[in-house]
Amino acid sequence: xxxxxxxxxxxxxxxxxxxxxxADLAEHSAVKGCMVIKPYGYAIWEKMQRALDDMFKATGHVxxxxxxxxxxxxxxxxASHVEGFAKECAVVTHYRLKTNDKGEIVVxxxxxxxxxxxVRPTSETIIWNSYKxxxxxYRDLPLLINQWANVVRWEMRPRLFxxxxxxxxxxxxxxxxxxxxxxxEAKKMLDVYTDFVENWMAIPVIKGVKTESERFAGAVETxxxxxxxxxxxxLQTGTSHFLGQNFAKAFDVKFADKEGKLEYVWATSxxxxxxxxxxxxxxxSDDSGLxxxxxxxxxQVVIVPIYKEATELETLTAVANTIKKSLELKGISVKxxxxxTQRPGWKFAEYELKGVPIRIALGARDLKNGTVEIxxxxxxxxxxxxxxxxxxxxxxxxxxxxxxxxxxALAFRQSHTCEVNxxxxxxxxxxxxxxxxxxxxxxxxxxxxxxETKATIRCIPLNNTQEKGKCIYTGKPSAQRVIFxxxx
Amino acid sequence: xxxxxxxxxxxxxxxxxxxxxxADLAEHSAVKGCMVIKPYGYAIWEKMQRALDDMFKATGHVxxxxxxxxxxxxxxxxASHVEGFAKECAVVTHYRLKTNDKGEIVVxxxxxxxxxxxVRPTSETIIWNSYKxxxxxYRDLPLLINQWANVVRWEMRPRLFxxxxxxxxxxxxxxxxxxxxxxxEAKKMLDVYTDFVENWMAIPVIKGVKTESERFAGAVETxxxxxxxxxxxxLQTGTSHFLGQNFAKAFDVKFADKEGKLEYVWATSxxxxxxxxxxxxxxxSDDSGLxxxxxxxxxQVVIVPIYKEATELETLTAVANTIKKSLELKGISVKxxxxxTQRPGWKFAEYELKGVPIRIALGARDLKNGTVEIxxxxxxxxxxxxxxxxxxxxxxxxxxxxxxxxxxALAFRQSHTCEVNxxxxxxxxxxxxxxxxxxxxxxxxxxxxxxETKATIRCIPLNNTQEKGKCIYTGKPSAQRVIFxxxx
Numbered sequence: 014x015x016x017x018x019x020x021x022x023x024x025x026x027x028x029x030x031x032x033x034x035x036a037d038l039a040e041h042s043a044v045k046g047c048m049v050i051k052p053y054g055y056a057i058w059e060k061m062q063r064a065l066d067d068m069f070k071a072t073g074h075v076x077x078x079x080x081x082x083x084x085x086x087x088x089x090x091x092a093s094h095v096e097g098f099a100k101e102c103a104v105v106t107h108y109r110l111k112t113n114d115k116g117e118i119v120v121x122x123x124x125x126x127x128x129x130x131x132v133r134p135t136s137e138t139i140i141w142n143s144y145k146x147x148x149x150x151y152r153d154l155p156l157l158i159n160q161w162a163n164v165v166r167w168e169m170r171p172r173l174f175x176x177x178x179x180x181x182x183x184x185x186x187x188x189x190x191x192x193x194x195x196x197x198e199a200k201k202m203l204d205v206y207t208d209f210v211e212n213w214m215a216i217p218v219i220k221g222v223k224t225e226s227e228r229f230a231g232a233v234e235t236x237x238x239x240x241x242x243x244x245x246x247x248l249q250t251g252t253s254h255f256l257g258q259n260f261a262k263a264f265d266v267k268f269a270d271k272e273g274k275l276e277y278v279w280a281t282s283x284x285x286x287x288x289x290x291x292x293x294x295x296x297x298s299d300d301s302g303l304x305x306x307x308x309x310x311x312x313q314v315v316i317v318p319i320y321k322e323a324t325e326l327e328t329l330t331a332v333a334n335t336i337k338k339s340l341e342l343k344g345i346s347v348k349x350x351x352x353x354t355q356r357p358g359w360k361f362a363e364y365e366l367k368g369v370p371i372r373i374a375l376g377a378r379d380l381k382n383g384t385v386e387i388x389x390x391x392x393x394x395x396x397x398x399x400x401x402x403x404x405x406x407x408x409x410x411x412x413x414x415x416x417x418x419x420x421x422a423l424a425f426r427q428s429h430t431c432e433v434n435x436x437x438x439x440x441x442x443x444x445x446x447x448x449x450x451x452x453x454x455x456x457x458x459x460x461x462x463x464x465e466t467k468a469t470i471r472c473i474p475l476n477n478t479q480e481k482g483k484c485i486y487t488g489k490p491s492a493q494r495v496i497f498x499x500x501x
Numbered sequence: 502x503x504x505x506x507x508x509x510x511x512x513x514x515x516x517x518x519x520x521x522x523x524a525d526l527a528e529h530s531a532v533k534g535c536m537v538i539k540p541y542g543y544a545i546w547e548k549m550q551r552a553l554d555d556m557f558k559a560t561g562h563v564x565x566x567x568x569x570x571x572x573x574x575x576x577x578x579x580a581s582h583v584e585g586f587a588k589e590c591a592v593v594t595h596y597r598l599k600t601n602d603k604g605e606i607v608v609x610x611x612x613x614x615x616x617x618x619x620v621r622p623t624s625e626t627i628i629w630n631s632y633k634x635x636x637x638x639y640r641d642l643p644l645l646i647n648q649w650a651n652v653v654r655w656e657m658r659p660r661l662f663x664x665x666x667x668x669x670x671x672x673x674x675x676x677x678x679x680x681x682x683x684x685x686e687a688k689k690m691l692d693v694y695t696d697f698v699e700n701w702m703a704i705p706v707i708k709g710v711k712t713e714s715e716r717f718a719g720a721v722e723t724x725x726x727x728x729x730x731x732x733x734x735x736l737q738t739g740t741s742h743f744l745g746q747n748f749a750k751a752f753d754v755k756f757a758d759k760e761g762k763l764e765y766v767w768a769t770s771x772x773x774x775x776x777x778x779x780x781x782x783x784x785x786s787d788d789s790g791l792x793x794x795x796x797x798x799x800x801q802v803v804i805v806p807i808y809k810e811a812t813e814l815e816t817l818t819a820v821a822n823t824i825k826k827s828l829e830l831k832g833i834s835v836k837x838x839x840x841x842t843q844r845p846g847w848k849f850a851e852y853e854l855k856g857v858p859i860r861i862a863l864g865a866r867d868l869k870n871g872t873v874e875i876x877x878x879x880x881x882x883x884x885x886x887x888x889x890x891x892x893x894x895x896x897x898x899x900x901x902x903x904x905x906x907x908x909x910a911l912a913f914r915q916s917h918t919c920e921v922n923x924x925x926x927x928x929x930x931x932x933x934x935x936x937x938x939x940x941x942x943x944x945x946x947x948x949x950x951x952x953e954t955k956a957t958i959r960c961i962p963l964n965n966t967q968e969k970g971k972c973i974y975t976g977k978p979s980a981q982r983v984i985f986x987x988x989x
Contacts, residue, residue, distance in 0.1 A: 042631065043575070044618060047568035049631050052646060055565045077543045080535035081620075081651055081667050082591065085598070087531070089606045100597060103570065104608055105620065107592040108655040110573070118577045120592055120617055129608055130532060132569075132593065132620070143530065143537050152842075158540060163569055163651065167596040179569050354640075 046178030097230020101167035174291035182286035206251030221472025245446035303368030453484035534666030585718020589655035662779035670774035694739030709960025733934035791856030941972035
């Protein structure tokens with residue numbers, strides 16, 4: 014608490030790191046690239062999980078659990094999948110340690126696995142290997158399964174939440190009788206993610222499809238939602254894949270249709286991860302610390318008593334408890350902080366750093382006037398509010414904060430998005446945010462633009478306006494604009 | 502569904518395996534010893550998780566998440582811990598695969614880790630390595646943290662749920678200023694587990710402490726609850742450890758007390774796992790399949806329409822939906838199975854196999870009389886019940902089933918527990934269940950009894966009667982009886 018955060022202006026990247034650590038969300042662990050998610054950070058993730066899980070169930074999905082360890086040979090079964098995932102991953106080669114003659118613990122070379130096991134980087138292969146036994150007939154379809162799990166991908170440049178060797182996520186894996194049904198499912202889950210990110214995380218997103226070079230390894234089509242962070246960079250906040258029959262063919266999963274004809278099954282997969290925590294931090298926070306949307310804040314309201322003499326505290330505590338009870342009746346989570354070893358100023362800064370949406374300061378003078386001071390974390394506005402009807406005031410204010418965060422983020426994105434028509438203009442504007450530009454549709458041009466500007470095509474927006482133009486790089490004809498940005 | 506289960510009498514072990522598989526709870530995966538938890542099994546586990554998590558939070562605990570991978574050297578830091586856990590575990594030695602010149606995917610020998618990483622078999626070491634930075638003063642204590650996670654222990658003789666290479670669990674890890682406080686915490690969590698296992702799982706347990714040889718590797722005292730399965734064997738359904746200062750010393754975790762004096766921190770850890778699913782199956786099920794306590798049943802009531810002509814179905818469906826709605830208003834989960842491709846008899850057997858607590862059969866004739874047939878899964882009793890007030894009847898019946906399962910299991914345990922005073926008697930009775938016998942208190946005798954009878958001391962009951970006697974094996978004096986059994 015002693016040292017101040019760097020401002021976003023001074024050092025955006027360090028500002029992010031310090032909020033993650035100082036707001037007690039996460040920390041680096043002894044294992045390079047692996048993080049510890051601390052209780053305050055985990056409480057936010059639990060709220061995200063609960064909301065998403067309810068949405069998955071409301072759309073007909075059930076949870077299951079598949080093994081952490083995947084035989085190495087499974088990864089190779091789907092040709093493009095192995096290219097994308099068999100590279101940077103944790104490989105289990107032995108199943109026993111022993112004490113050597115120097116008394117040290119060493120790997121027991123007699124306990125070498127016949128086939129190495131991979132710590133799952135994603136579970137398509139192990140899941141489709143099970144689905145082979147679960148699916149025989151059209152009656153077994155659709156199969157709508159989700160898994161909450163940890164996965165490992167060996168990241169060389171880890172950052173808390175954004176890129177970690179191990180992360181937590183959910184991965185949906187569904188099986189369908191027709192391509193249409195699978196595409197509908199993939200889009201439906203993109204809508205679920207959109208609903209969650211916009212209405213719970215208060216972050217506006219652009220829905221789109223990825224270009225071929227940005228597609229998930231093994232997918233026919235990758236749908237995504239892209240959000241803008243406060244440095245103008247894009248962060249993918251959800252992804253949903255139409256996998257065609259690729260995994261069904263790789264694992265030989267066929268079903269008998271109503272006429273008894275055998276066909277390969279159609280598939281989707283979709284996921285969001287603890288990366289969303291990174292998006293949450295970067296989308297709303299300010300130079301004083303974390304700013305949380307009320308729907309995901311573990312503590313929505315903190316009450317701080319302001320007093321000089323210890324004798325005043327008793328009255329304040331009685332009032333605070335009445336307020337607390339009335340808020341809790343409305344399902345609002347409240348903390349009353351009467352710790353007498355810290356001064357109010359210290360507490361104010363601490364709860365600002367931690368992003369508690371509303372702070373109520375309770376002083377003897379206010380009480381005489383029948384008011385309390387309500388401070389909003391998002392705008393830092395303070396208002397004196399009558400004690401009468403305080404629960405309704407707080408409830409309304411929480412809704413206003415939730416709405417304001419979304420609108421603020423949307424306004425920011427709008428003011429940092431523009432259309433450009435030349436490469437020179439592109440290079441200038443891409444430093445500020447999203448750029449909508451014409452592209453000739455080739456992976457070659459996409460790569461050249463990336464090499465020259467570090468920007469990638471984030472997505473081709475769904476329901477995109479079909480507007481003819483010329484590629485900013487090659488001048489070749491283009492049927493529509495796409496969204497470019499630098500990305501996390 | 503076609504083949505019948507073996508009876509418990511015929512082959513208890515195979516009866517268990519087949520229920521786990523045929524009731525769609527779990528299956529073996531392609532990775533030896535790892536299971537797939539199928540949606541129906543996972544739905545039960547989710548109910549367990551939710552109930553336990555609520556209890557942990559009600560007792561002041563918060564969740565967090567620590568890394569899956571643990572540096573090999575960490576395991577060696579606590580001397581007895583390494584003995585217990587560094588042996589059969591999954592070892593990550595490399596972080597990359599590559600394609601060799603034959604086009605095969607192989608381990609990249611250039612990507613060998615400097616220090617091997619162990620897939621966590623339990624997390625004391627990685628957690629106490631973090632606690633070192635989290636704890637400075639008595640103000641930081643107690644630290645009450647729980648983690649929901651997967652762990653890996655290399656089992657050579659795996660069985661679904663009971664012993665699997667990977668399993669899911671929760672592990673609580675708390676830190677305290679005094680030994681007393683830590684012991685109180687360890688006992689409190691044993692009470693939480695007792696409450697859960699008895700009141701949710703409907704399985705009576707004996708609370709006790711483990712003997713030294715059965716103690717957790719690194720603990721000063723291990724508290725446990727032991728339940729009896731229908732073959733008379735014991736299954737440990739929860740364990741809570743007082744770790745003394747062992748891990749604090751191993752990881753150098755000290756706190757400054759109010760006088761500023763530095764002291765090592767006191768610790769506990771406690772856990773339950775998907776093993777509880779095995780206990781749940783074995784405690785209540787019968788020769789027709791799974792029997793579930795209503796509080797943990799994903800579907801508590803199934804309604805099956807009985808009709809000859811398709812035209813009857815419409816009326817039955819209307820009534821079924823009314824019943825369903827009235828039950829759901831009471832928070833009861835209901836499935837209406839109007840699948841017309843299966844006959845009622847098939848459905849009855851299927852829901853019996855899956856352990857749905859109540860089946861309501863809805864026939865045209867009953868409806869004329871204003872009644873429905875309610876069948877209880879636990880007793881297989883059928884009663885004709887008035888349609889009027891059906892929601893209350895079902896609600897009460899679910900409570901009766903929950904109570905009956907507990908009482909039935911308790912009566913079974915009581916009739917399979919006895920006191921013995923000679924080794925001959927011990928050898929005879931130990932085949933039937935729990936045996937309460939005198940023991941001289943030495944690990945040597947305990948081991949000899951184990952070698953001769955395959956029975957172990959399950960626990961020394963808490964608040965045990967202090968009754969002097971002679972050890973059944975050595976004849977040496979003993980201050981109290983202890984509980985012996987064969988165990989899972």
